[in-house]
Amino acid sequence: MALKLTSAEFEVVRDKERCIACFACARQCAFDTHTDNDGVVESDSRLCVGCHRCEVLCPTGALKIVQKERLIKENSNWQSSSFLAIQKQSEAGGIVLAAMGTDRPYTIYWDHLLLNAAQVTNPSIDPLREPMELRTYLGRKPVSFQDEGELSPQLRLEMPVLFSAMSYGSISLNTCRSLAWASRAAGTYWNTGEGGLPQELYAYNDRAICQVASGRFGVSPEYLEQAAALEIKIGQGAKPGIGGHLPGEKVTVEISATRMIPEGTDAISPAPHHDIYSIEDLKQLIFALKEATEYRKPVAVKIAAVHNIAAIASGAVRAGADIVCIDGIRGGTGAAPLVIRDNVGIPVELALAAVDNRLRQEGIRPQASIVVAGSIRSSADVVKAIALGADAVYIGTAALVALGCHICQKCYTGKCNWGIATQDPYLTKRLNPEVGARRLTNLLRAWKMEIKEMLGGMGINALESLRGNREQLRAVGLTEKEMEILGVKHAGEGW
């Protein structure tokens, strides 16, 4: 084999004094960075992906994983990412894969928005003593008080946070279990992604949002019957406009049963739904799903945040979507072409503001709930999203971090050392679903309390009063145009 020219991104630093040659690192690393060479631990830094598993699990603290500051001599034009991509492409002749959300330094608008608090002229509320209402219903609401007839089906959430779509295949069954158990415990929902619903998780069907994507994997009447809600996946923030391929080697017996395709075959999700080329076609699929489930379940439409998002979202609402999900450019993925992940789409904050504005202007905002995704990292991001107009948020990466993920962004290799994005039984057993569910439940509990604190500080005792309440937000370090799109004033401006 020819000499590999690919640069090492990390350096494994081993404190020889502390190392007791227990080989825990060698056992933990699925990338074979550490090996047992006749009783001597050897490390090949070039194989390290920076997941920090060995560092965290080293019993004597002998290991340190250090990211190299530069792969080449200083050069403002040639950043490591473009340099590495060319190295990989020239070696393999293929599309460079990436995973999770983009790590490029695009403006994170959450970090340029500040929340308000009550001082003197209105009292703040102590959430430890007074009731605070975070319960959220997702679905189509009556447009006017005169609106009679049956209320559309709703999803009831105890807090405005759901787990975003991650398919069984991209993540392990234990990870799915953790999400499903935690959803029930916390009164929220998890999302099957487009890989079908594993039979073992039918017990958690009342908490499952089941996706219908372009590949229609696992979509049977039974699957539709199981779901608490259905979500038509049009696009994903990490890869707007393109489909997905689960390579044959990842289609194991279990995955094949859930996706309902033969073992070892490529699972191809085409870029478009073949039956959707227009808003009218989207309406047809929405109503096909409603007919098939006798109008008992909300139907959501998930779209990636792209340039014309406001008009597209309006079309989706008019087509009958009960929930519109918007996934921004920083949204995660199990695998996407690097070039797409890092260059296509727009930030979810701008998309959310544009969509909420547009739906209000058109007088159709109550007809659908808005759920946003695409990097919600903290309870503050949740509160800001609600103030910008969202009904709820999806979290993916944040949930995986709660399960141990260290964001090394190598999900597409299927060798996740944290036992999350893998199907290897040796690795998946590292994640105990009971522990996982507890950690996720803890995370949601903590966020819930933090959200209540922030709300109380603003003198608001119900999330509903914050929804679309952009007066509670002020911008720092944004241009006039950005503030215009976000519909917020600059810090320093009063009411």
Place this chain on the structure above:
Amino acid sequence: MVEIDASNLTHRALNDNLRRAIISGNKEVRLKNVLGQRFIAAGFRYRVRIEIDGIAGNDLAVFMDGPEIYLHGNGEDGVGNTISGGKITIFGDSGDLLGHSARGGKIFVRGDIGWRGGIHAKSYQNKLPVIIVGGRAGDYLGEYLSGGLIIVLGIPEDSRPLVGKFLGTGMHGGTIYLRGSVPEHFLGKEVNEASFNDNDAALIKPYLAEFCQDFGFDFSETMRVPFRKLVSQTSRPYGRLYAY
């Protein structure tokens, strides 16, 4: 057999009536005066025979798994969309996207079908979608096909092409059988011709016999013309697409 008059019924009311009729114990239901109502029998899992008089609208039997539907008229687009099982028999022609993402079941059309027939149909374990077109099929037949059988008979025989262009584009599984020939340049670039042997004949015969019985075709006459068999070049079209 119970009859439902579909005149002036919305698709929702039509399906509600149909469902009620089935739940109350009818094993055969006839829908009269159907005029373009969509989603008939969407997601139905009942064992029932549904006769339809008229023209069924888009997405007939979408997500269905179980019923047998006999449509005495034409179908529109998306017949048997994402169907898991059951049978759809159409005595007229049908539109585009017939059997889209089908995972099982039989779709028999006596006449012609539009574009993209059998697109992304899949097979899995004992589930095998079988689409038989008595007449001719439009462009992109069997596009992205990943499993199942598509058979085009081209009856009556005349000078018109049997299928359209871009046949089996993106195909990575399944089999297309053509009763007659097709110009080489009509084939998608992922498609190979394979020899039609006794196994193939044994595989398709029972389906064709059933088809001929449904529509009153002469079975031996149908089998007289040699079949062409088309398969995908690879089941791993995306085997070498990425750099890791």
